[in-house]
Amino acid sequence: MRFGRERIARKEGDSAPVSLGEFELIDRFFRNRGARRADVALGVGDDAAVIDVPRGKRLVAATDTIVEGVHFPRAAPPRSIGHRALAVNLSDLAAMGARPAWATLALTLPAAEESWLREFANGLDELARAHEVALIGGDTTSGPLTVTVTLLGIAHSRGFLARSGAAPGDHIFVSGTVGDAAAGLAVLEARLKQGSAADREQLQRRFLFPEPRVELGERLLGIASAAIDVSDGLAADTGKLVRASNCGARIDAGALPLSAAIVACAGAQAARDWALGGGDDYELCFTVPAGRLAQLTGSVPVKRWPYTAIGLVTDGPGVVILDGAAILNVERAGFDHFVR
Amino acid sequence: MRFGRERIARKEGDSAPVSLGEFELIDRFFRNRGARRADVALGVGDDAAVIDVPRGKRLVAATDTIVEGVHFPRAAPPRSIGHRALAVNLSDLAAMGARPAWATLALTLPAAEESWLREFANGLDELARAHEVALIGGDTTSGPLTVTVTLLGIAHSRGFLARSGAAPGDHIFVSGTVGDAAAGLAVLEARLKQGSAADREQLQRRFLFPEPRVELGERLLGIASAAIDVSDGLAADTGKLVRASNCGARIDAGALPLSAAIVACAGAQAARDWALGGGDDYELCFTVPAGRLAQLTGSVPVKRWPYTAIGLVTDGPGVVILDGAAILNVERAGFDHFVR
Numbered sequence: 001m002r003f004g005r006e007r008i009a010r011k012e013g014d015s016a017p018v019s020l021g022e023f024e025l026i027d028r029f030f031r032n033r034g035a036r037r038a039d040v041a042l043g044v045g046d047d048a049a050v051i052d053v054p055r056g057k058r059l060v061a062a063t064d065t066i067v068e069g070v071h072f073p074r075a076a077p078p079r080s081i082g083h084r085a086l087a088v089n090l091s092d093l094a095a096m097g098a099r100p101a102w103a104t105l106a107l108t109l110p111a112a113e114e115s116w117l118r119e120f121a122n123g124l125d126e127l128a129r130a131h132e133v134a135l136i137g138g139d140t141t142s143g144p145l146t147v148t149v150t151l152l153g154i155a156h157s158r159g160f161l162a163r164s165g166a167a168p169g170d171h172i173f174v175s176g177t178v179g180d181a182a183a184g185l186a187v188l189e190a191r192l193k194q195g196s197a198a199d200r201e202q203l204q205r206r207f208l209f210p211e212p213r214v215e216l217g218e219r220l221l222g223i224a225s226a227a228i229d230v231s232d233g234l235a236a237d238t239g240k241l242v243r244a245s246n247c248g249a250r251i252d253a254g255a256l257p258l259s260a261a262i263v264a265c266a267g268a269q270a271a272r273d274w275a276l277g278g279g280d281d282y283e284l285c286f287t288v289p290a291g292r293l294a295q296l297t298g299s300v301p302v303k304r305w306p307y308t309a310i311g312l313v314t315d316g317p318g319v320v321i322l323d324g325a326a327i328l329n330v331e332r333a334g335f336d337h338f339v340r
Numbered sequence: 341m342r343f344g345r346e347r348i349a350r351k352e353g354d355s356a357p358v359s360l361g362e363f364e365l366i367d368r369f370f371r372n373r374g375a376r377r378a379d380v381a382l383g384v385g386d387d388a389a390v391i392d393v394p395r396g397k398r399l400v401a402a403t404d405t406i407v408e409g410v411h412f413p414r415a416a417p418p419r420s421i422g423h424r425a426l427a428v429n430l431s432d433l434a435a436m437g438a439r440p441a442w443a444t445l446a447l448t449l450p451a452a453e454e455s456w457l458r459e460f461a462n463g464l465d466e467l468a469r470a471h472e473v474a475l476i477g478g479d480t481t482s483g484p485l486t487v488t489v490t491l492l493g494i495a496h497s498r499g500f501l502a503r504s505g506a507a508p509g510d511h512i513f514v515s516g517t518v519g520d521a522a523a524g525l526a527v528l529e530a531r532l533k534q535g536s537a538a539d540r541e542q543l544q545r546r547f548l549f550p551e552p553r554v555e556l557g558e559r560l561l562g563i564a565s566a567a568i569d570v571s572d573g574l575a576a577d578t579g580k581l582v583r584a585s586n587c588g589a590r591i592d593a594g595a596l597p598l599s600a601a602i603v604a605c606a607g608a609q610a611a612r613d614w615a616l617g618g619g620d621d622y623e624l625c626f627t628v629p630a631g632r633l634a635q636l637t638g639s640v641p642v643k644r645w646p647y648t649a650i651g652l653v654t655d656g657p658g659v660v661i662l663d664g665a666a667i668l669n670v671e672r673a674g675f676d677h678f679v680r
Contacts (some may be wrong), residue, residue, distance in 0.1 A: 041398060045584070046503050047435040047569055048402035050495055053393045058381060061476060062388035063444035063490060067483035093388040104403035106446070106488040136401060143407035143486060148446040148479070150403060150490035155390055163386050229387055244385070 025112060025140055025283050029121045033135040034128030037101065040136055049136035051102055051152075054332065058155035062092035068145035073189055078116045080208035081147065082123030087210045088231060089151035091282040094217035095229040097161040100131050106148040143176055150283040158221050161286070163244035166226040167171035170287040170313040171295075172249060175213050176306055177259040178234050179271055180206035182278025187265075194232060195265030202261045210282040216305045220286055227286040233279040238311075240321045241285060248316020251276075255325040257308040276321065287313055365452060366478055367629045370445065373475040374468030377441065377622060381538055389476035391442055391492075398495035402432035408485035413529055418456045420548035421487060422463030427550045428571065429491035430471055433623040434557035434571040437501040438493040440471050445478035446488040471554060498561045499627070503584035506566040510627040510653040513636075515553050516646055518574050519611055520546035526607075535605030542601045550622040552615025556645045560626055563636050567626040569633040573619040578651075579659045581625060588656020591616075594664040597648040617659065625654055 031044050042050040053059055066085055068074060085120045086103060093100045105124070128135060133151070184207030212229075220227060228241040235251070242249045253272055262271040284307075288296050300307075314320070318334035319328060371384050382390040393399055406425055408414060426443060433440045445464070466477060475490070478640045524547030526532035527540045552569070560567060568581040575591070593612055602611040624647075628636050640647070654660070660667060 033411040042500070047432040047567075048438065048491075048493075050436070050500055051399045051401065053399050055395055059391045059393050059399065061391065061442070061444060061490075061492065063446050063477060063488075064479045065446040065448055065481045065486075067448055067481050070481060074503060077642050094388040096390070102401070104401060106403050106405040106490075108405055108407055129342070137403060139404045141405045141407050141410060143410050146405075146448055146483060146486045148403075148405070148488040150401075150444055150446075151388075152399075152401065152492075153388075160382070160390055162382060163610075183637055187356055227387075256369065260633070288624045339550045 012324070013176070025090045025117070029117045030135060030138065031239070033121060033125045034103065034290060035132045035134050037132070037134040040102065040134050043134065043136045044138070049102070049104070051136060054154060057157065058160070060093055060096050060098040060153045060155050060160065061150065062089045062148045063148060064088040064092065065146060065148040075188065076208065078119040079123035082120040082125075083127050083209050085147040086124050086151070087212050087282060089149045090127070090214055091210070091229040091231065093151055093153045094212050094214040095161060095227045095284055096155070097210050097217045097221040097227070098155050099218065100133045100151055100153040100214060102136045102152045102184070103128065103133050104136060104150045106141075107138065108141045108143040108146040109228070110142065110145060121296065130157055137230065138184035156218060156221050161217065161220060161224055161227040163226055163228050163241045166242060166245035166247055166287040166313045168313050168315050170225050170289050171293065171309050172238065172251065172285065172311040172313060173285050173307045174230065174234060174257065174285045174310050175216055175283040176281070177257045177262070178230060178281045178283055179256075179278050180259050180261050180276030181210060181280035181282070182207075182274040183262045183271070184208070184282065185264055192265060195261070199261035199264050200261070207280055212282050213284045213305075216284055219305065220284070220298045223288060223292050223299065224286040225289055227284055230281045230283045230285050231279060233277040234285060235276040235279075235319060235321065238285055241287070242313060242316060242319065245313070246316070247313055248314040249319045250314050251311035251319060251321045253321050255308060255310045345365050350423040364445065365457070369457045370475060370478065372531045373461060373465045375472045375474050376654060377472070377474040380442065380474050383476045385476065385479070389442070389444070391476060394494060397497065400433055400493045400495050401490065402429045402438050403488060403490045404428040404432065405488040406526060407488060410413065413525070415528065418459040419463035422460040423549050424468050425487040425489045426464050426467050426491070427552050427622060429489045430467070430552035430554055431550070432570065433491055433493045434552050434554040435501060435567045435624055436495070437561040437567070438495050439558065440473045440491055440493040440554060442492045443468065443473050444476060444477045444490045446481075447478065448481045448483040448486040450482065450485060468613075471547040471649065476609035481529070496558060497559050501557065501560060501564055501567040503566050503568050503581045506582060506585035506587055506627040506653045507629065508571065508587055508653050508655050510565050510629050510647065511579065511633065511649050512625065512627050512651040512653060513647045514574060514597065514625045515556055515623040516621070517602070518570060518621045518623055519599045519602050519615030519618050520599050521550060521620035521622070522547075522614040523602045523606055523611070524548070525620065532605060535601070539601035539604050542599070543605060547620055550620065552622050553624045555647075556624055556640070556647075559640045559645065560624070563632050564626040564628055567624055568625045570621045570625050573617040574621070574625060575616040575659060575661065577625055581627070582653060582656060585653070585655070588654040589651055589659045591655050591659060591661045595648065595650045595660050597646070602609065612663070638649070
């Protein structure tokens with residue numbers, strides 16, 4: 001954890017303005033955050049952190065950045081920003097079937113406002129504790145609001161899930177429901193105003209506080225042939241998975257798992273577009289060879305970890321989406337017409 | 341390595357504009373960068389990287405962000421930005437006496453310009469190879485230019501250097517020369533125009549291409565009682581070291597190692613101010629108990645790894661700087677009068 005020379009400027013008209021050097025800011029808001037772990041030999045407060053990796057286990061590392069105005073709107077509550085900065089990385093580790101353990105935080109912010117920082121730190125802290133992740137270090141700098149989390153975790157001794165393991169004939173699944181987060185962002189930005197307040201609230205929550213499927217990822221080890229997390233939209237992410245596997249995919253748009261809330265607020269057609277192109281769901285898209293379907297349904301009860309079969313891996317190339325009679329080749333047509 | 345939905349906008353009037361999705365951008369500029377390491381099981385291109393940490397060795401992790409307009413001027417060459425993003429983290433690991441091994445890159449940039457990206461990647465790549473660091477993953481996003489590198493390394497089996505080990509009576513040393521980088525930034529920003537072109541070029545190079553003291557840090561294990569890297573200015577960083585050790589410090593301003601170039605360009609007084617308050621030198625400040633001075637000079641020949649005794653650890657509190665007859669208590673007076 002570095003303590004820069006810069007002083008983060010006070011925010012004018014602040015509820016409780018804080019004039020903080022980087023040292024005080026880190027000490028006050030980011031020390032002892034997340035889970036306490038016995039394997040952290042040296043945490044926040046020195047030039048670097050020191051940790052003990054379990055013997056014989058591989059280390060897994062993911063880095064993701066979220067930028068104000070790009071990945072979340074200016075109106076997003078700070079608690080959500082803290083939550084999402086970690087969640088996007090937890091989701092990457094989930095897609096590897098790995099167990100998260102330690103995180104560093106690089107927070108660039110234009111002004112220090114006490115209530116903002118407290119809420120941001122609490123959002124990060126709460127999710128970190130839920131997944132037994134310790135915050136071991138990081139850096140705060142002044143500049144446009146940008147949050148980068150690097151998440152380290154431990155690979156399962158049985159291995160890890162890569163994107164490249166799918167083969168033609170494998171079944172494609174997605175966890176939970178898709179499209180909700182994109183619809184929720186539309187609610188947040190007042191682009192989607194239909195539906196009940198409760199439904200809109202539910203969609204918005206999917207955007208603000210995504211729940212990465214870490215447990216599901218671990219359970220898919222030895223069953224799934226490949227996995228990816230759905231961060232950029234189901235069609236795009238499925239495309240990446242099958243491209244890494246040198247295959248193609250056929251997705252049945254009619255099979256997409258849609259929440260009752262998104263259908264009620266947006267109608268079936270818009271819901272489907274959001275589900276395919278919307279992004280930010282942080283569900284898992286994974287492939288399972290036909291010979292392991294019984295193992296999947298037996299070892300990973302769909303009642304506890306909901307997932308839906310949405311298509312098949314093909315020889316390819318490209319992702320073909322069947323929507324009733326219409327065929328849309330995503331690879332060629334692109335998905336610019338999708339929402340967002 | 342995540343591949344975001346966003347497309348980095350083309351830069352208008354570009355020498356060779358590239359319209360790139362994040363996928364293509366990463367594939368083209370950041371795959372197979374840095375050293376090839378046999379311990380990287382899965383590198384750039386999946387949801388996360390997978391690495392083998394040597395058995396029985398502790399992992400060391402540092403994260404540092406550099407922001408355009410805050411940590412480097414808009415005029416900085418992209419090669420320098422790539423170099424510095426890694427160098428600031430290498431310097432953190434040097435201060436731990438740890439050996440760097442793997443890095444992730446989070447690059448937020450407003451526009452994709454081919455020659456800029458190539459130069460940036462080359463700057464990062466060259467320094468990474470020199471220190472046997474593999475680029476294992478990261479994220480590119482669109483937004484204001486911000487670069488966060490997380491550097492992972494391996495702690496020496498003899499342990500690591502913390503900030504907290506100094507005791508009253510220990511001698512304080514600093515490697516190389518200090519103040520050059522701050523003076524070099526002044527040259528870059530045309531605030532410092534005196535001196536010969538060669539001297540100004542040398543100072544500017546210290547800012548643009550700092551050389552982290554990784555080898556020196558490793559050699560100080562078992563000799564130094566504490567260490568910190570000089571990123572925020574010698575006075576401020578010495579203050580952090582002794583505060584972490586519950587001590588104070590007395591620094592003799594007359595003993596500060598100044599380069600001939602900085603004295604020639606700025607004069608002795610400004611050079612001293614820059615040396616104490618300037619920052620960005622990425623030298624190591626370390627403390628050595630009197631009983632280990634012979635070991636220091638014997639095992640770490642000053643001719644090969646230059647360092648200078650600049651003061652003593654005291655009971656404290658605070659850092660006292662003796663400047664001839666004048667005494668400046670840094671802790672109380674602050675260093676706002678210092679340059680930058």
